[in-house]
Amino acid sequence: MTSDKPVTTQTFVYLLAVYIIWGSTYLGMKVATETVPAFFLSSVRFFLAGLLLLAIGGLKEKTLPNREQLRNAIFVGTLLIGIGNTTVAVAVHYMPSGLVALLVAAMPAWFMVLDWAFFSRNKPGTLTLLGIAVGFIGLFLLFNPFGNQHVESFPLWPVLIVIFGNICWAIGSLLVQRFSMPTQITSTAIQMLAGAVFALVVSLIAEHDQVQQFLGMSHRGWFAYLYLVLIGSLVGYTSYSWLARNAPPRLTSTYAYINPVVALLLGWAIGHESITPMVAIASAIVVGGVVLMTLGKK
Template identity: 40%
Template sequence: MQAVSSPLAPAPNRLNLWANLISVYILWGSTYLFIHFMTERMPPLYMVAVRYLIAGGLLYGYARLTGTARPTWQEWRSAGTLGIVLLTISNGCLAIGIQYVPSGMAALLGGLLPVYLLTLNWVSFGKKRPSNLALAGLAVGLIGIFLLVKPDKLQGTGGVDAKLIGTGLIAVGNFAWAIGTLMTPRLNLPSATISSGIQMLVGGFASLLVSLVLEPVTLWSILDAPGKAIGSMIYLVIFGSIIGFSSYSWLARNAPPQLLATYAFVNPVVAMLLGTLFAGEIFSEQSFIGAIVSLVGVVLITLGRK
């Protein structure tokens, strides 16, 4: 869900800049904890589907009511394809993976997206060799991942096998998100808000179909959801999907890319703190070392971008 940037845009107001930056830092960092709360006692794919169908309907309706042109069939197809890759596959894997690993660890693994982007753009999409500094960051990031998920050091409610399953699912989700990100400039998409609405509607509908096949749910299972799950879903719809996205889109148009990229460093820290404080998540000493090493790798990759 990228916004088109304009090189001729005026310098942003500093207050707006920091307000939107803090919004992305805190709100997106908190989404991992609320995904955990939302899916504690409800099937994860079903709750992902409901979340995105509601958020997508609101965004699409808002865009049309404020005068955005009706998308063409090709734009629907392009945005819908992204919705399946980014939301059904990537966020679906994340929601399931959080059942097996602490939300803070899931956020840290998600923060390693630059590792996937760098590798895919090198070997497939762009065929561009990264700078030496970025390659050093890639190596450091991979070491951090190893330290973070090394089976004999993992702490949590599940066994080692569960943690490896969760890590694998989140890795697949990150890989899908990287593919979708690199696909975006190659697709014919409508304006940012209506494009995101389509992505959420199509991704939510696809998630619902998969959920109805694989999970013990019906269309009306949301009526049986506990209050904590409903409240968390509402939080994710408003603060994660709508406000958080709006802040990110504003930053994509008005902030330097290097500044915008810092959310990948801050979100995992916010998520780990919230998970420790409010979900009783436990991290071993080695996991914290792995977290620090991984973030150093992401910083080096960001600084090494040509």
């Protein structure tokens, strides 16, 4: 790695945390949505995580956002958390968590295409375009609408939901770089709270008996919920935040193709999700495409 940022043992500890924690949240959401509707789960998850992070930000950063920064953080949080993350929770309720993680792994493609089309106008390089093409070929093999391998196992409509969420996540992330935002921890806390409010509004409109289902969760469901809040949101964010400031960017970006592998393995080992030869081949093609996109990214 050629970078002015040193690679230390601490770097690999935080990197391993991001690999495992973010890769495991897909299974955590699947377990929690067994009894709790997806939008309500996202609301109570990020409301608690946002409050905890807001307290941490207040103690560490000791600054208040102005009106413009607050408005920007709320808008971005709605895109990232309210839509982007919640659509993943919707999808894992109907689909294997590992396959949803592979759909999310295609996120770099949406970043680059949308950045090229609407923001920087920087055309992706040849290696990046090759990676995008390879990744989408893998996804087509995985979710082939003309085949019948998934007809009885899960519906394909959640794929469109995740793609829409990915696009919203990419737009929100690109806007963060161009908006005036609050300080880092406070900004993330506001985004979580804004996403939680949006998810709650949708839940009140489209879901039923949310509170009773939430309070009636099994011990397994409560463990998954607390894991998502304390480990997935807080520890995972803290680890990634440290890497973003202290690790070589190309090393940090490897989470994009390690997370789906972790999610697939955990879904198979713990969630009893099957990995057929076609799924394994298509998954390898998708991850290979993401690797090419990452290597070709300027």
